[in-house]
Amino acid sequence: KLDVVTFGEAMAMFIANEVGSLHNVQQYTRSLAGAETNTAIGFSRLGLQAGWVSKVGDDAFGKYIAQALQKECVNIEQVLVDSRFPTGFQLKSKVTAGDPEVQYFRKGSAANYLSVDDFNEEYFLSARHLHMSGIPLAISAHTREFAKHALRFMKKAGKTVSFDPNLRPSLWNSKEEMIQVTNEIAFQSDYVLPGIAEGRILTGHEKPEDIAAFYLEQGVKLVVIKLGEKGAFYQTAQKKGMVAGYKVEHVIDTVGAGDGFAVGVISALLEGLSEEESVVRGNAIGALAVQSAGDSDGYPNRERLEGFINQILTGVR
Ligand code: KDG
Secondary structure, three states: OEEEEEEOOOEEEEEEEEEOOHHHOOOEEEEEEOHHHHHHHHHHHOOOOEEEEEEEOOOHHHHHHHHHHHHOOOEOOOEEEOOOOOOOEEEEEEOOOOOOOEEEEOOOOHHHHOOHHHOOHHHHHOEEEEEEEOHHHHHOHHHHHHHHHHHHHHHHOOOEEEEEOOOOHHHOOOHHHHHHHHHHHHHHOOEEOOEHHHHHHHHOOOOHHHHHHHHHOOOOOEEEEEOHHHEEEEEOOOOEEEEEOOOOOOOOOOOOHHHHHHHHHHHHHHOOOOHHHHHHHHHHHHHHHOOOOOOOOOOOOHHHHHHHHHHHHOOOO
């Protein structure tokens, strides 16, 4: 019944309405954050059946998250309410260039308590593909075990698994632990999608080819390395290539672009497109994502995506 299943923490997010340090901002606009909810929304906009698994508190933010995902037609059957803990939130600044400042209020949130005991085998089995991010590996021992279990279970069931390291150093106890645990999961995944900076931290290599080789040697089938506005590099055991990115005149907010990129690559692979075509789609959604303030506001539906790609291919702007 599902094309893709994913799990993790969602947060209410308050995006500054004015440029400046977070403590000076007077007005914020409420939105939704969470790498895995971003991807679920992205898949759903493209018409795929996406399910997101998590825990939220019995509070206004938890209700808002459920409502927002329902509006996006994301399946939330396995979003459990745990009234003992709150739902987390975050603040995000508005910038004129570069990445925004982010402040988390998520320690001890309900999502930290998503545990192996909550794992619904039937639900996961109903999905063709599992998409994982590295964030649940960092937020608590419960979610880390859940992630390891989900990966093992889905591989055993013959499903494909993709993994975006989504490194968040501030959520980890140490850099060494972050590298070791993240790589352990990456090695077992079919598709690994790091940003170039993440790839360098995780492998100790500089060049995209060397970062890709590091994972391919461990049995990963496809490595796609995000190079920001330059595009992305992909490599399998048989082929490799560089796919140029789309030119974006006015970048509004970079957060959420990597998740949009993952949606593009994975949705295309699930539809049987080639690696190169899949990366083209990843680049397209990444470029659309950076042109709006919310994480997922810029993710396209099928029509907009095809329009965008065709427009560029034919040179019409
Ligand atoms: O990838 C986007 C995420 O960084 C953002 O939505 C917040 O999930 C988030 C996190 O944990 O950093």
